[in-house]
Amino acid sequence: MSALTGTRHLVRLMLRRDRLLLPLWVLVLAVLPMTYAASFFELFPTAAERAAYLEGTARNPSIVALLGPAYGDSVGGLTAQRSGFLLLIVALASLLTVIRHTRTEEEAGRRELLGGSVLGRHAGLTAALLVTYAADVVLGLLTAAGLVSTGLPVGGSVAYGLVTVLTGVVFATLGGLAAQLTETAGGARGIGLAGLGAAFGLRLAGDTAGNDWPSWLSPLGWGARVRPYEGERWWVLLLPLAATVLLAALAYPVSVRRDLGAGVLPPRLGPATAGGALSGPFGLAWRLHRGQILWWSVGFGLLGLILGGAAEAAGRSVEGSPRMEEIVARLGGASGMADAYLGVTLSLAGLAAAGYGIQAALRMRAEESAGHAEPVLATGTRRSTWLLSHVAFALLGPVVVLAVAGLTTGLTYGLSTGDVPRQLGRMLAAGLAQVPAAWVLAGLAVLLYGLLPRLASAAWVVLAVCVLLGQLGAVLELDQWLLDVSPFTHTPQVLRDAWTPTPLYVLTALAVTLATTGLLTFRRRDIPVL
Template sequence: MSTLTGTRHLVRLILRRDRVLLPLWVLLLAVLPMTYATSFFKLFPTDAERAAYAAGTARNPSIIALLGPVYGDSVGALTAQRGGFLLVIIGLVSLLTVVRHTRTEEEAGRRELLGGTVLGRYAGLTAALLVTYGADLLLGLLTAAGLISTGLPAAGSLAYGLSAALVGIVFATVGGLTAQLTETAGGARGIAIAVLGLAFALRLVGDTASNDWPSWLSPLGWAPRIRAYADERWWVLVLPVALSVLVAAAAYPLSVRRDLGAGLLPPRVGPATAGQALSGPFGLAWRLHRGQILWWSVGFGLLGLILGGAAKAAGKSVEGNPQLEQIMARLGGTSGLAEAYLGSTLSLAGLAAAGYGIQAALRMRSEETAGRAEPLLATGIHRSGWLLSHLLFALLGPVVVLAVTGFATGLTYGFSVEDVPRELPRMIGAGLAQVPAAWVLAGLAVLLYGLLPRLAGVAWAVLAVCVLLGQLGAVLELNQWLLDLSPFTHTPQVLREHWSATPLWALAALALLMALTGLTAFRHRDVPVT
């Protein structure tokens, strides 16, 4: 039997299981760069306007830290820089996909069942990598095709698309390696995300320093140095390919040297008996969710520091462009361009916090499918208490994350305008104003879990639609009824002098209604649902 026997069947299984999620993130991430290019063509029709914008961006270390360097002032160069943070998202999604189809499968016991069939030693890891590699390459080609369709040069579009695909391939391979190190999926994800964070930190330091050598140590730093639309340097593409080969060469031997279900790193030995905090469902839920809340808060706190530091310069960079001023005003809801920028970025943070709420709500589904919910509910724990314990963190998480984001943003922006006492509470309030809309999506996830648990993942598709409407709506001037489909459209623009809290109460009530409906449905259905 070959070491790759059964790989084709596992690939088909993964494609079957990810038939909704995989096309969703590929299409979403492929469309966004095209929308950036379209908006730049519309907002900066003259060379002088583009040059002024590029010069302002190049002088702002906070924007460079977040997006990366800009090479030139063409629409293509501006688009490549604007899509810089998408590379982080592509890397994150890729590594999570590989970990889910390797270590998570082992942790749930499904890989052991498959291993009882005719299955080669390398089949599982190879199938996960092949599917993710294929998705990344398709993403890169669709991105290039979309950019070409906007009128950008084919060479630069292909360079940007390939750079995005190779970033995903590198971190997919990192996910394959970390899946061999720990016996839990959470540990593998944590190590892989830490590697991604280190890569981002190296790129940030290198791009903002006088000497950019740290950026050459990071896969995220290699992508912009291909210089799409600015005399492309194709040889840089060799670097992520070589790194992927080296990481894969380490992952494959490790995958067969360890026991199935175990990791190479020794597990941390816990106490012999559970503490009092784990005697009830809320203590258990806190144990399961605390790590996510912590790391989301740390990540968004750092993001808020960068966004707040960039706000003042971002406002100045668009002065004199009436079209861009109008777009920013629609996004942020204020005549001050810096505050419009902050309003738009905090709205994006709200969308991301909604992702946390969905993830926390769907933890119930993963607990059920893994077989841990059924024996727990067979004890004296009531169904309502178990669901409410997870719902608490699905609702509390967005509050904490957005409060931290607003605090960090207000702190750095307040220092930049020398008025911290005024700006700090305003930005915290602007961040918390996004909470009810995030709750709506978390409530939707609970509703689907209670009524139609197999379709609970549709909540992610709804979030993707909200992201697209938020990114495309103001730029393409979509019909208002279409924009109203997103709960974030109804979030009041609290940075204005006058605003109404009525939409916030309405969104919170809608979220509560969906969550209670899901709770009622869950109490009357079978557990587990297979």
């Protein structure tokens, strides 16, 4: 029997299981660069306008910290920089996809079941990598084709497409290695995310310190060094290829030398008896959700610091652009432009917070599928209590992370304007205004879990639709009724002088209705539904 026996069948199984999630993140990430290019063509049609934008905004330290450097003022060069943050998302999606199909499957016992059939030693890891690599290749092809369709040069578009592919491939392979090091999926995700965080930190340090050698140590920094649309340096693409080979050379030997279900690193033993905090369902839910809410809060806090620091530059980005000056005049000057920028970025943070709410709500489905819910409910714990213990974090999480984002944004923006107390309050309100819309999607996830648990993951599809409507609605001039499908369309812009809280009440009522319906349907269905 070959070491790769059964790989083809595992690939088919993984594609079957990811038939919704995989196309979802590929489509969303492929469309966004195209929208950025279309916006630059519309708002900065001349070289003089783009040069002013480059000097006033694109080279602002906060923008560079978030997106990476800009090497020129062409539409392609500015688009490549604006899409820099998407490389981080590609890396994250690829990393988590591999871990989900390797260590998560092993922890749940499904890998052992499959291993009892005719399955080669390398089949599991190889199948997970092939599926993720294929998704990255499709993403790169769609991205390059979309950029070419906007009128950008083919060479630069292909270069950016390859950067996207290889960034995903490197971190997919890192996920494969992380899955071999620990016996839990949470531990593997922690190792993988630590590697991703280190790569981002090196890229940020190199791009903002004036000496870019740390960026050359980071897989997230190599993409910008290819310089799509600005005199492509194709040889840089050899770096992610070499890193992929090295990581794979480490992962494969380990995968066959360790015991099934074990990891290289010894597990940390817990206490012999549970503490008082684990005496009830809410204590257990806190134990399951606390790490997630902590790291999301840290991420949102860092994002808020960067966005607040870049806000003042947004007010200066209009110099030399008649179109932007006209828009800013309607907004009330440079301060109005900064408020509009912060309103848009915080609305994007609201979409991300909705992702947290969905993830927290779907933790119930994961617990049920793993067989953990049934033993808990076999005790005196009521179904409604168990479900509400998780729903509480699905609703509380968006409040916490958006409050953190609002406060850190207000802090850095207030320091730049010399009015910290006022800006702290304004940005906190702007961040919390996104909460009801995020609650609607969390409530939808609860409803799907209670009513149609096998389709609970469809909540991610709804989130993707909201992202696409928000990013493409104005570009494609979609009808208002279609834009109104997204709850985020109805979120008021609280940074403006006149706004009404009525939409917030309506969205909150809708979220409560969805979650309550999910609770009622959950109480009447069988457990588990696999």
